[in-house]
Amino acid sequence: MSPPWSKPLDIDRLADGEADIDFAVPLAELPRLRSQLASVEGMVRGRVHFTRESGLVVADMTVSGAATLACQRCLHTMTEPVESSVRVALIAAEADASRVPEHLEPVLALGGRITVGELVEEELLLALPIVPLHVQASDCAVPVDAPAAGGVPHASGAPEQTTQKPFAQLDKLLKR
Template structure:
């Protein structure tokens, strides 16, 4: 397997030649993705195969990595393994994209070359959960830890009523600075 992947690719040319790309890319190189992670360590294993089915140029393959997300319950890191299947149809217009089969996502080309990192990053961004959280009940674990460390209170603290000032004003009859006699 290659250790480095090309920076730019020509997907249509690779599809005509039935090309394949295999290699690794560091997670830290994926700028948009690394900004959403708790830690940008590790690398993405990339296997992409280019072909033409009928007249449709395609990219199929797999992306494998382990991402470190931040739990939205306890704010601690969550290990998120990713094994994502890539199925892209290479198109140049929106009309072509609309005619793709439902199981194929469009890759809209604006020129002949495309930044490979952008394809990989887009696919990984689609795999992220909206609200990452641990599989176990992490809030219960944090509550148990905080109860064992917290000092024991002998009596509950009394809360003050924020409207008690209004009650005093009502009793004196001096609302808005005027008194009626």
């Protein structure tokens, strides 16, 4: 069964009903976000309220949570907090963008339908850094004691191959 945030919703009906929708969206399942970022995990939650303003369907959305991204300097994970509140105008066709007043961001709801996931994705594409980096270069994990592949053998590892056989020498001696 598809999660509620992935269901296409009729924006006119939502606006007429002044609907409120609570959501929880796993970021790794948003395809456009995933294609833009090397790695994205985490979850955001929030609420979207639909209404009308000057003949347009408007969505007020608050989103909060955290995105786990890969730092593009050290490739280790970093957490980017997400905390935003937006008011967007939903338009059924790109031609309607000209009707959107300047203080509203137009978001395309093709054919008058959109999923909560698409709305969240639209916001996160703007909110998250395209090239995520740890704020301080010193926060980047320096690979000093990183468990390198094929690195230093562990004391608790497999028994050594070169185990000495104390009687091997004795055997040789006895054969003399």
